[in-house]
Amino acid sequence: MSNNKLFLQTLNSQPSDKVPFWYMRQAGRYLPEYMERRKTAGSFLDLCYSPEFAVEVTLQPLRRYQMDAAILFSDILVVPQALGQHLEFRQGEGPVLTPVDTAEKLALLSMEGFHDHLAPVYETVKRLSTEIPETTTLIGFAGAPWTVATYMVQGHGSPDQAAARSMAFQQEDVFERLIDLLITATSEYLIRQIHQGAEVIQLFDTWAGNLPDDQFRKWAIEPVRRIIENIRAVDKDIPVIGFPRGAGCRYPEYISETGVSAVSIDTTMPLEYVRDNIQPLCPVQGNLDPLLLVAGGEALEKRVIEILDTLGNGPFIFNLGHGIVPQTPPENVARVSEIVKAYRKK
Numbered sequence: 001m002s003n004n005k006l007f008l009q010t011l012n013s014q015p016s017d018k019v020p021f022w023y024m025r026q027a028g029r030y031l032p033e034y035m036e037r038r039k040t041a042g043s044f045l046d047l048c049y050s051p052e053f054a055v056e057v058t059l060q061p062l063r064r065y066q067m068d069a070a071i072l073f074s075d076i077l078v079v080p081q082a083l084g085q086h087l088e089f090r091q092g093e094g095p096v097l098t099p100v101d102t103a104e105k106l107a108l109l110s111m112e113g114f115h116d117h118l119a120p121v122y123e124t125v126k127r128l129s130t131e132i133p134e135t136t137t138l139i140g141f142a143g144a145p146w147t148v149a150t151y152m153v154q155g156h157g158s159p160d161q162a163a164a165r166s167m168a169f170q171q172e173d174v175f176e177r178l179i180d181l182l183i184t185a186t187s188e189y190l191i192r193q194i195h196q197g198a199e200v201i202q203l204f205d206t207w208a209g210n211l212p213d214d215q216f217r218k219w220a221i222e223p224v225r226r227i228i229e230n231i232r233a234v235d236k237d238i239p240v241i242g243f244p245r246g247a248g249c250r251y252p253e254y255i256s257e258t259g260v261s262a263v264s265i266d267t268t269m270p271l272e273y274v275r276d277n278i279q280p281l282c283p284v285q286g287n288l289d290p291l292l293l294v295a296g297g298e299a300l301e302k303r304v305i306e307i308l309d310t311l312g313n314g315p316f317i318f319n320l321g322h323g324i325v326p327q328t329p330p331e332n333v334a335r336v337s338e339i340v341k342a343y344r345k346k
């Protein structure tokens with residue numbers, strides 16, 4: 001293992017006096033150089049399927065802020081697209097898919113052609129593994145099955161994920177087959193990323209928090225447990241960061257049941273609770289509010305220090321509690337990055 005990588009050291013709970021950092025959605029529309037690239041690349045999905053562009057936009061934030069980790073530039077919804085579901089990203093509207101809400105529509109999806117469709121993503125990972133700086137860790141990722149299913153069933157984003165939650169109650173057998181397909185597809189997708197050079201995997205479960213407790217176990221914990229089992233059968237040491245956003249007091253159960261190596265903590269989690277109840281279980285990552293990063297000023301600096309002082313003495317990766325938003329001033333990201341880089345554990 002390359003022990004000159006602070007990020008990997010921290011994930012392995014090895015002591016260090018510095019705190020590694022990166023930001024969810026660190027590549028994207030808040031950067032003028034991203035917008036410039038996007039103009040020539042065509043649509044957002046074209047950017048995801050062009051290794052040349054995807055490598056370039058992955059590297060853009062690193063040049064500005066020297067994060068400890070680079071995350072593959074892609075999207076969680078390339079998986080349903082590779083399974084045969086129609087997907088577009090409409091300007092100002094986000095993702096639009098043809099809903100998969102019946103057994104008949106589910107039967108149209110398959111693993112045939114799956115890896116061919118995703119070949120450009122694998123190529124991007126391969127190129128990144130040699131192009132990122134030596135001390136930077138490469139993160140591969142996928143959406144967790146529950147969150148991906150919420151978009152697949154509803155056909156677009158929604159505040160309450162009602163279509164998927166209803167389907168899980170009303171057509172449980174069909175919904176379970178959809179989740180099983182996603183477990184297989186996601187495991188294979190991540191194994192390929194690992195083979196091409198991804199050193200850490202993050203599983204994004206953005207909508208996990210909306211599930212009642214028994215459903216949380218069934219659709220957020222169990223699928224992630226199975227994916228981790230599958231990928232560790234191939235690479236027994238691969239670190240996996242879980243992000244069950246909104247899990248609240250269910251974080252400890254999520255950690256012990258899924259086998260994640262670390263968790264990403266959303267903005268709502270109280271720092272002292274995390275320090276006392278979660279950090280003893282595994283390294284944590286988080287949890288600055290992306291909207292405070294937009295607001296900037298003294299309140300931002302104060303909160304960054306508060307997070308570092310509370311969590312910095314255990315294994316900790318500085319990050320946001322959710323992704324960077326497009327209106328974020330790049331100079332605020334620069335300021336926070338400087339504070340974290342200069343910080344030393346006491």
Ligand SMILES: Cc1c2[nH]c(c1CCC(=O)O)Cc1[nH]c(c(CCC(=O)O)c1C)Cc1[nH]c(c(CCC(=O)O)c1C)Cc1[nH]c(c(C)c1CCC(=O)O)C2
Nearest residue numbers: 024025026027028044071072073074075076094204206323
């Ligand atoms: C739910 C989800 C999606 N995608 C993702 C999630 C889980 C994390 C989260 O909750 O933010 C994850 C994601 N999406 C993107 C990345 C790339 C890596 C990174 O820099 O973090 C990652 C890790 C790029 C993206 N994914 C998207 C963009 C913006 C596309 C553009 O350039 O117009 C980027 C850079 C689009 C996207 N993709 C998705 C939505 C709902 C949208 C539209 C909303 C929006 O526009 O921000 C699905």
